[in-house]
Amino acid sequence: MGRYARAIDRGQFALLRTVFHADGYDDHGPYKGGVDGFIQWLQERFTDEAPMQHFLGNSLIEFANPDLALAETYYVAARPPKGGEVRQGGQGSGLYVLSWGRYVDRFERRDSEWRVAYRRTVVDLRLQAVVNVLPGSDASNWGRRDAQDPLSIARAEIFGRD
Structure with missing residues (x-):
């Protein structure tokens, strides 16, 4: 589950492939289909580098x-305005999308590896909110969806790769 959140939030689509089995299926509401199509759908929707954030909460796994196994995992997701005017330490206002819901996953172990075979995203509440963004800390501490994200830099320093 943590790999899924990181992959989506940082735009690391190769990592996203490791969450699902090759024949895995995602029912995200507007998108229903295989992993390749899911990644393409995400890439078309999130074209700028503004990071999103998925916070994963309670998870119940039943074998x-x-x-x-069947897993239900709660999430809260926040997506900033498009266009980048209120990110990277900037100020301003914009329309944020906030979602609360659950991932209902069929996990299967194949060749000793657990991955999602089928995921259904259940939305319990979704809001759009106009917010005023406060100035942030030094821009180098702000999250990004590219190799300059602080985690990507730290992984490169420690492991020699992202």
Whole structure:
């Protein structure tokens, strides 16, 4: 689940592939289909570098057998305005999208690896809110969706790769 949040929030679509089995299916509401199509749909929707944030909450995992599990994981997701005018330490106002919901996942273990075989995103509440963004700390501390994100820099320093 943590890999999913990081992949979506940082725009790391190769990492997103490791969340699902190759034949995995995602029902995200407006998008329903395989992993390749899901990634393409995300890339078309989120074209700028403004980071999103998914906060994962309670997770209940129920095992049907040693290779099959059902998981329900709560999330809160925030997406900043498009265009970048109120990010990277800037000021201003813009329309934020806030969502609360759950991921209902069928996890399967194949070749000793657990991945999502089927995901349904359940939206419990979704809001759009005009917010005034306060000036932030030094811009180098702001999250990004590229190799200059502080986590990507730290991973490169420690592991020699992102």
